[in-house]
Amino acid sequence: MKLSGKTCLVTGSSAGMGREIVRLFVKEGANVVAFARRKERLEELAEELKNEAGKVLPYAGDVSRKEDIEGAIDAAVATFGKLDVLVNNAGVMDDMAPMAAVSDEKYEKVFSVNVYGPMAAMRKACQVFLAQGNGGNIINISSVGSKHQAAGAIYGASKAALNAMTKNTAYMYEKENIRCNAILAGGFATEIGTSMGMPNMEGYGKVKPVIELSKVPAADPVEIAKACLFLASDDSGFISGVELPVDGGWMSF
Numbered sequence: 001m002k003l004s005g006k007t008c009l010v011t012g013s014s015a016g017m018g019r020e021i022v023r024l025f026v027k028e029g030a031n032v033v034a035f036a037r038r039k040e041r042l043e044e045l046a047e048e049l050k051n052e053a054g055k056v057l058p059y060a061g062d063v064s065r066k067e068d069i070e071g072a073i074d075a076a077v078a079t080f081g082k083l084d085v086l087v088n089n090a091g092v093m094d095d096m097a098p099m100a101a102v103s104d105e106k107y108e109k110v111f112s113v114n115v116y117g118p119m120a121a122m123r124k125a126c127q128v129f130l131a132q133g134n135g136g137n138i139i140n141i142s143s144v145g146s147k148h149q150a151a152g153a154i155y156g157a158s159k160a161a162l163n164a165m166t167k168n169t170a171y172m173y174e175k176e177n178i179r180c181n182a183i184l185a186g187g188f189a190t191e192i193g194t195s196m197g198m199p200n201m202e203g204y205g206k207v208k209p210v211i212e213l214s215k216v217p218a219a220d221p222v223e224i225a226k227a228c229l230f231l232a233s234d235d236s237g238f239i240s241g242v243e244l245p246v247d248g249g250w251m252s253f
């Protein structure tokens with residue numbers, strides 16, 4: 001098993017990619033704090049995985065609330081004795097609006113979940129890693145939308161901010177052996193569309209040809225879990241500061 005003895009925290013564990021990451025990590029021996037707002041879904045996941053190698057601790061919270069995400073990291077340390085891996089996976093879409101049509105409400109929502117939440121989690125995780133004195137590992141779920149126009153201005157900007165925090169953290173803590181990598185996800189069959197609300201039709205019309213360029217149907221989120229397992233395990237021990245596309249080749253053009 002690749003993650004025996006490791007303690008991991010995965011945000012956005014109640015659906016899509018996060019749920020698959022928890023499933024794979026626990027089967028590979030990790031103890032996982034499963035974080036999201038929908039507590040009943042987290043409890044169902046813990047029940048489903050109760051006979052696997054690792055344990056699941058469901059923790060209900062909103063990633064955009066500092067006290068919730070910091071509390072989850074404290075719970076990881078209190079329950080399992082340490083934190084080894086943080087996966088910042090929780091995220092929401094914008095409405096594909098081009099700049100002239102961006103609303104303050106959408107900007108605040110997307111940046112609070114996609115940027116503030118991961119920043120608060122990374123800050124606390126780095127504090128714990130430094131105190132533990134044994135390195136650490138952060139995986140940020142970013143998007144091809146940080147590199148080209150697969151959504152609106154605000155979603156792309158939020159994921160580009162996440163990429164920048166990833167590289168900075170890898171650089172700043174290289175000597176402390178805190179690794180930090182990003183996955184640039186392509187199109188996956190999850191519930192993310194429900195976070196979009198009513199799309200801006202002008203933006204959607206312009207984004208659609210870019211989505212069609214991928215030529216790959218929306219993929220199984222287990223592909224993201226497999227990439228996360230590699231980045232979370234010691235197999236990737238010499239890899240940090242990377243933006244890894246997991247997109248079936250979409251970024252290759």
Ligand SMILES: NC(=O)c1ccc[n+]([C@@H]2O[C@H](COP(=O)([O-])OP(=O)(O)OC[C@H]3O[C@@H](n4cnc5c(N)ncnc54)[C@H](OP(=O)(O)O)[C@@H]3O)[C@@H](O)[C@H]2O)c1
Nearest residue numbers: 012014015016017036037038062063091185188190191192
């Ligand atoms: N699907 C794609 O094609 C795609 C492509 C590129 C990048 N991504 C990125 O991949 C990540 C996972 O997305 P997904 O496709 O798996 O989406 P999803 O199926 O909608 O799952 C999103 C998860 O995030 C959680 N979440 C949302 N807002 C939250 C908040 N305020 N606090 C805590 N948890 C919150 C949701 O749980 P609750 O609602 O229970 O809180 C859910 O567990 C996101 O960062 C997304 O931007 C997805």
